[in-house]
Amino acid sequence: MERFNAASEEALEQTLLSCLRSPRWSRRVAEHRPYPDLASLLAAADEAAYDLTWPDLTEALAAESLPPLPPGTYSAAHTALSAAHAAYEARFGHVFVICLDGVPPAETLDRLLEAIRSRLTNDPEEERAVTADELRRLARGRLLTALRGAGNCAINH
Template sequence: MRLSAQRGPRTPLGRLNDAPAEDAAAALLTCCGSERWARLLAGHRPYPDADTLLAAAEEAGYDLTDTDVSEALAAESAHHPLTEGPGALAAHTALRAAHAAYESRFGYAFVICLDALPPAERLDAVLEAIRFRLAHRPEEERAVAAEELRRLALARLRALVAGSGLTRRSPSVPD
């Protein structure tokens, strides 16, 4: 007897639950670049529903070691294209400069979860957040970046199990 429609093999969660461990971990790595995080979540399948998966992901996110955070931040840096979406060219130029200043100061890509903001507000929010966070001490910013990684992982995981498609950078970089 099925407890939830989410468990069926034709749903994204059902496919994640039924996938070989290696494939499930690879899919989860698109949400968070920590191998240990992805393997941990893949190893605890099947999940009866999306809420259970999200709760497990959140808990695993708080258990990230400094090495795990470094690995996830490196994955963000490796997949950190600056898009030329709508908005003024000057704003995108400012965004590139702000990202470069941030990476120069902290040694990893700027991460921020923007899933609560409409696309039209994302560029300004990123610019404002980078400027604010550039003033942080490195250890303070590392904690903020780790929290943003957790938020991004959950947002990406929600998109993955909702079947709405998943892009590596959504919803963290302005459109």
């Protein structure tokens, strides 16, 4: 936490934007430094994500892509996922996002296909809420990964 709190604005912005491509979210998290501990940082990151407007979320979604499939995934699976993703984008107008933290690689494809097919049945307002929550979860996971990286120094440039 000491390095996170002491990082330059530029380094911190770079790190935070790598977690969620929302300048508003990044500024909100950075403005509340110093954080006494990891729990406080994660709570602030969650709160900042909950406060994002749909245009903020749309901006963040523009930088997202589908999670990579495990090596050796057969081509029919790529075709099925591409078709499901195209249907999702046509219905909702943005990329499909999902946080797969903790999902074993062997289950990634099944989880992705199951989730995208299930969420295609959502109405647009319901899907906006689910999408916002998935982005929040992605940002939280990426922030934890960034903090653990480089010897627990997320922003040691």
